[in-house]
Amino acid sequence: MTDTTLVTSTGDGTGKTAITLALARLASDRGATVGYMKPKGTRLQSSVGKTLDRDPMLAREVLDLDAEVHEMEPVVYSPTFVEGAVRGTEDPGALRDRVRESFDALAADADAMFVEGGGRWTTGGVVDLTDADVAELLDARVVLVTDYDEPGDLDEVLAAADALGDRLAGVVFNRVADAAFDGLEADAVPFLEGRGVPVLGVLPRVRELAGxxxxxxxxxxxxxxxxxxxxxxxxxxxxxxxxxxxxxxxxxxxxxxxxxxxxxxxxxxxxxxxxxxxxxxxxxxxxxxxxxxxxxxxxxxxxxxxxxxxxxxxxxxxxxxxxxGGRTRDERTVETMADLLADHANVDELVG
Incomplete structure (x- = not known):
């Protein structure tokens, strides 16, 4: 049976792509055959979705996959698509079937699947395909990636954790500035864990990934x-x-x-x-x-x-x-993130 991890986030540009691919690379280094999928393509060059999301293309290169991009990204979540969904021209049931069929094909030969969420965890709600919905559909455990600047940022983390429920494996704080690091580890992490929300990593801000x-x-x-x-x-x-x-x-x-x-x-x-x-x-x-x-x-x-x-x-x-969005465009970025995760996160829990 394929072990499936979905990586979602509290907002755009949190480093979700780099973390997803780095986790897949770490699992591969441990001997697992890995697959990648991004059910909702959101990082589009064309507002009408004519150009596919770049993240699956990067995954093919970094993870040496031969899957077709249209399988890795079954739903092109463009502004035109969203407008159509609001007008009732998209069938949520058919979209769920499409996602499931693509996932099954990709997972057939994989020990571990790494599924990247689209945008933030709420993206996809107009067609009943939020990341919480996708996790349920694919029977996936969820890693939540988030930024942290001040205690008020925990509101978003708790809202996402509540929606994800028992499927949440834990939270990874990414790109934490030096000024916020001590307060996060001393106060915010114990607070979350006291609320039943595991924290699996606190990654420091690294310049080559920050801009x-x-x-x-x-x-x-x-x-x-x-x-x-x-x-x-x-x-x-x-x-x-x-x-x-x-x-x-x-x-x-x-x-x-x-x-x-x-x-x-x-x-x-x-x-x-x-x-x-x-x-x-x-x-x-x-x-x-x-x-x-x-x-x-x-x-x-x-x-x-x-x-x-x-x-x-x-x-x-x-x-x-x-x-x-930062630098998520080459293999060096993924290698840097894998090193950060190995040094500052619970990789055993993250890769399943």
Whole structure:
């Protein structure tokens, strides 16, 4: 019988993909034949779902699987799909059958299946396919991945634990900053375990997993890079330049490892950003090129300038998703996460 673990999360961008694949790699290293599935494809390049989720494609590469991507991702959970579901054009029963059939095919030759949830644990509710529903359908134990900054974050953990019930194997806190680490281990972990919620790991924040390179950001945005500056710097947060140049400079000077998003016509904001040492790149919106003076200043400062055709509001949403998602795009990322789990988590419990 195949042992099945579903990895879900309290929110987008918690490192769920890296943890799912790292657990599968650790199980494989212990001699198990592993399989991977993401029933609801949510990490799409196309809003209508024409481009498949990248996570199953990464799983094929990292885990050396030959399964077809459409089997690994039976439901393309695009905005168009959700709109159709709300209008009643999707049959929840048929979708459940599709997920189950794909799972059975993938699990036929596997000792252990690792199933990645979509988005957050509530994603899929419009078709009765939340991660709690999927766990019940596939008879899976569940690992809940979450961030932690302050005690109030435990509200989400307890809500998810209540919904998952006895299927919850435990919680893994990921990307915990040094400032929050001691309080989490001294207070939050005992609190949760006192409420019957096991904590299976507390993983420290590691820079190479916390952000994306400027090059990655440019690729994900489909941006034109207007300078020859190196694009290997890390971006861990973003700032929006919507104020005057003088106000912007005060704002930007407090930033570290930031991308500044502003209109291509805002030379005052662009100049202020280039005067701030913590700005790693400019993302200029609206399809407008900056002045030669700005490009010259950027070249002198070694700051890459990216240009996109989308408006500022759309670009903010895309950058937020990319930066929060972090680096889950290559084998090195998975290996780093596997090492973190081995050092800071109960791997025996996590891999079943």
């Amino acid at each position: 994306v390179t400027v090059g990655d950001l440019a690729d994900e945005l489909g941006a034109e890079v207007l300078t020859d500056a190196p694009t290997d710097g890390f971006v861990e947060r973003f700032l929006v330049g919507a104020m005057s140049g003088e106000e912007a400079l005060r704002h930007f000077r407090r930033a570290r490892d930031a991308a500044v998003i502003t209109g291509g016509d805002r030379a005052d904001v662009q100049t202020a950003a280039l005067d701030a040492s913590g700005v790693r790149c400019l993302v200029l919106t609206g399809g407008q090129r900056p002045s030669g003076a700005v490009l010259g200043k950027a070249a002198e400062a070694g700051v890459p300038v990216l240009a996109v055709n989308a408006d500022t509001a759309t670009t903010i949403g895309r950058v937020e998703s990319i930066v929060r």
